Amino acid sequence: MNIKEKIIEKVLAFCALVTILTTVGIIGVLLFEAIGFFREVSIVDFLTGTEWTPLFAEKNYGILPLVSGTLLTTFIAIAVALPLGLTIAVYLNEYAPRRYRKVLKPLLEVLAVVPTVVYGFFALMIVTPFLKLFVPDLAGFNALSPGIVMGIMIIPFVSSLSEDALAAVPNSLRQASYGMGSTRFQTAFRVMVPAASSGIMVSIILALSRAIGETMIVAIAAGQTPVFTFDPTVPIETITSYIVKVSSGDVPQGTIAYQTIFAAGLTLFVVTFILNSISFWIKNRYQDKYE
Amino acid sequence: MNRAKINRLKDKAFKYVGLFASVVGIVILSIFIGFVIYMGVERLSWDFLVKLPSRIAANSGIYSAWMGTVWIMVFTTLISFPLGVGAGIYLEEYGNKNRWSSFLEINISNLASVPSIIYGLLGLGLFVRMMHLGNSILAGALTLSLLILPIIIVSTREAIKAVPNSIRDASNALGASKWQTIWHQVLPASFGGILTGVILALSRAVGETAPLIVVGALVYVPFAPQSPLDEFTVLPVQIFNWVTRPQQEFIINAAAAIIVLLGITFIMNGIAVYLRNKWQNKMQL
Numbered sequence: 001m002n003i004k005e006k007i008i009e010k011v012l013a014f015c016a017l018v019t020i021l022t023t024v025g026i027i028g029v030l031l032f033e034a035i036g037f038f039r040e041v042s043i044v045d046f047l048t049g050t051e052w053t054p055l056f057a058e059k060n061y062g063i064l065p066l067v068s069g070t071l072l073t074t075f076i077a078i079a080v081a082l083p084l085g086l087t088i089a090v091y092l093n094e095y096a097p098r099r100y101r102k103v104l105k106p107l108l109e110v111l112a113v114v115p116t117v118v119y120g121f122f123a124l125m126i127v128t129p130f131l132k133l134f135v136p137d138l139a140g141f142n143a144l145s146p147g148i149v150m151g152i153m154i155i156p157f158v159s160s161l162s163e164d165a166l167a168a169v170p171n172s173l174r175q176a177s178y179g180m181g182s183t184r185f186q187t188a189f190r191v192m193v194p195a196a197s198s199g200i201m202v203s204i205i206l207a208l209s210r211a212i213g214e215t216m217i218v219a220i221a222a223g224q225t226p227v228f229t230f231d232p233t234v235p236i237e238t239i240t241s242y243i244v245k246v247s248s249g250d251v252p253q254g255t256i257a258y259q260t261i262f263a264a265g266l267t268l269f270v271v272t273f274i275l276n277s278i279s280f281w282i283k284n285r286y287q288d289k290y291e
Numbered sequence: 292m293n294r295a296k297i298n299r300l301k302d303k304a305f306k307y308v309g310l311f312a313s314v315v316g317i318v319i320l321s322i323f324i325g326f327v328i329y330m331g332v333e334r335l336s337w338d339f340l341v342k343l344p345s346r347i348a349a350n351s352g353i354y355s356a357w358m359g360t361v362w363i364m365v366f367t368t369l370i371s372f373p374l375g376v377g378a379g380i381y382l383e384e385y386g387n388k389n390r391w392s393s394f395l396e397i398n399i400s401n402l403a404s405v406p407s408i409i410y411g412l413l414g415l416g417l418f419v420r421m422m423h424l425g426n427s428i429l430a431g432a433l434t435l436s437l438l439i440l441p442i443i444i445v446s447t448r449e450a451i452k453a454v455p456n457s458i459r460d461a462s463n464a465l466g467a468s469k470w471q472t473i474w475h476q477v478l479p480a481s482f483g484g485i486l487t488g489v490i491l492a493l494s495r496a497v498g499e500t501a502p503l504i505v506v507g508a509l510v511y512v513p514f515a516p517q518s519p520l521d522e523f524t525v526l527p528v529q530i531f532n533w534v535t536r537p538q539q540e541f542i543i544n545a546a547a548a549i550i551v552l553l554g555i556t557f558i559m560n561g562i563a564v565y566l567r568n569k570w571q572n573k574m575q576l
Contacts, residue, residue, distance in 0.1 A: 004470070005469060005470050009381075009470075011377065012377045012378070012380055012381035012385060013381055014377075015374045015375075015376075015377030015381060016377075016378040016382060016386075016395055018378065018437075018440065019395065019398055019399050019402060019440060019441070019444070020395070022402060022440070023398055023401070023402060025413050026405065026409060026410075026412075026413045029412060029413050029415075029417055030412065030413075030416075032416070033416060083312075084312050084315065084316065087308060087312040088309065088312050088313045090305075090309065091308075091310065091312065092309075092313070095309050096309070096313075100310075104313045104314070106564065107317050108313065108316065108317065110317060110320065110560075111316050111317065113494070113556060113557070113560050114320065114553065114556070115498025115499075115500065115527055115552060115553075115556060116498070116500065116501075117498065117500040117530050117531050117534075117552075118327075118498070118530070118549050118552065118553060120531075120534065121327070121530070121545060121546070121549060122323045122326075122327075124534065125326075125330075125534075126323055126326055152319060152320070155316045156316075183299060183302040184302050184305075185302040185305050186298060186302075188305075209404055210404070213405075213406020213407070213408065213409070214406070215406070215407065215408045215500075216500045216501055216527075216531065219501070219531070220534055220535065240408050240501070243411075243412070244501060244504055244505070247411070247415075247504050247505045247507070248504060248509050253420060261412065262412060262416070265408070265409055265412045268406060268408070268409065269405065269406075269409050272404065272405065272406055273401070273405075276400075276401055276404045277401075280397070280401075
């Protein structure tokens with residue numbers, strides 16, 4: 001009997017251990033292939049080069065074009081999701097009647113449920129032709145349209161995390177502000193939002209990390225042209241869409257072209273890991289502020 | 292006086308601005324979905340569901356794609372369900388609050404925010420190449436299982452946490468062992484919550500595209516898979532394949548396949564929400 005209990009505990013512990021093995025596996029696989037890549041290409045060239053042509057006859061391995069493409073779509077997405085998400089969080093927390101909240105919150109979650117490949121279709125087939133009515137120079141593939149669509153997708157992400165942050169602010173602060181004769185609007189934006197700023201920062205950083213790693217929307221609608229630019233109207237390529245492009249073709253194992261996707265993936269992993277760590281640090285440091 | 296008026300006006304205006312912001316996303320999404328239905332519904336037929344993909348758009352169907360999706364989902368469930376629930380039980384019922392368990396927790400929350408395409412690279416390096424599984428269903432299902440594991444673990448923990456301690460105490464007082472308490476009391480009481488989390492995680496896996504492209508699902512598969520070691524394609528990858536073709540005919544195919552995929556996703560989420568409401572009502576009693 002006692003032995004059975006011990007065995008069960010060991011089996012359950014193994015299940016938990018799988019998550020550690022996953023992390024070790026990710027880092028191991030990325031490093032193993034990336035080291036092979038960096039034997040051929042210097043890290044300095046990789047991080048500072050402005051030409052990315054690993055699949056051409058004349059090969060260049062500067063990742064900056066992919067980084068600029070990634071940053072461009074990410075910032076457009078944040079520019080859409082942050083104001084909307086924050087407004088929604090304030091509205092739901094300070095203004096909306098209970099019955100509105102009960103309907104609006106699940107409706108917002110629907111935005112996060114739609115598969116990203118479907119959002120990619122929307123960006124390419126609907127948003128780009130629509131934007132062309134206002135921006136005639138817009139290319140068929142561009143950063144603007146997938147950026148906007150990605151922004152719509154991560155609205156619930158920003159709004160629910162910001163709402164949690166606002167809900168954690170003690171009611172006494174709100175009452176004090178009302179007591180001084182403030183309107184709800186003043187209370188919301190001069191007292192509640194500043195008081196919840198660390199939690200809102202966390203939501204922004206996690207949204208950034210999410211947008212940087214988003215793949216299918218950009219793979220479908222942003223193009224496959226790695227250029228070092230911040231012009232949102234021309235075709236670009238992001239780190240993630242480059243990995244998809246190479247995976248779609250048949251690249252033999254062991255070649256440099258095969259290894260580039262792991263070097264690009266390692267870059268992506270490091271950036272998102274740093275962002276996640278920062279958000280974790282902020283959370284730990286400021287979480288107990290009001291307890 | 293004047294400033295007070297302006298302030299009150301701002302306050303009133305925000306009520307509408309906030310409501311507008313809350314619905315603008317879902318309104319845009321509804322327009323998108325309406326557009327896709329308008330575009331793809333003509334192609335949607337029984338033939339479309341039972342035909343294989345073909346070079347001629349009008350003759351193409353999604354048979355191999357949705358069969359692949361079914362195969363992948365069955366194996367992903369078989370792998371991720373026991374692992375995720377087991378890990379959740381361990382962390383909630385056995386894990387003492389030491390450094391080891393807080394390390395496990397940080398690691399899981401970090402894994403939850405790793406981009407899905409990175410899991411694809413893990414699957415490519417580990418399952419496809421190192422373990423020689425090739426571009427098989429098994430390699431794809433293992434990859435997706437690791438991807439959704441953090442979601443299942445977190446929701447399992449929340450469901451177990453919601454079980455009142457009085458139930459555990461009562462069971463222990465009657466002489467039940469730790470595992471007997473978990474198996475006969477805690478798990479039945481939290482099952483609704485666990486199931487909700489698992490279905491939500493699986494509905495995420497149904498729509499995942501990027502990691503499966505990286506492990507090699509973007510191939511022409513002119514047959515439905517017969518075994519877990521067969522090559523495969525899935526619905527979202529088939530959609531991606533069609534969207535990237537220049538011919539308008541294939542875009543219509545993609546729209547029709549999107550209607551099917553959205554249908555599956557929404558039904559799964561609907562079931563999950565229904566179960567969650569039912570379970571939450573039960574827990575409140």
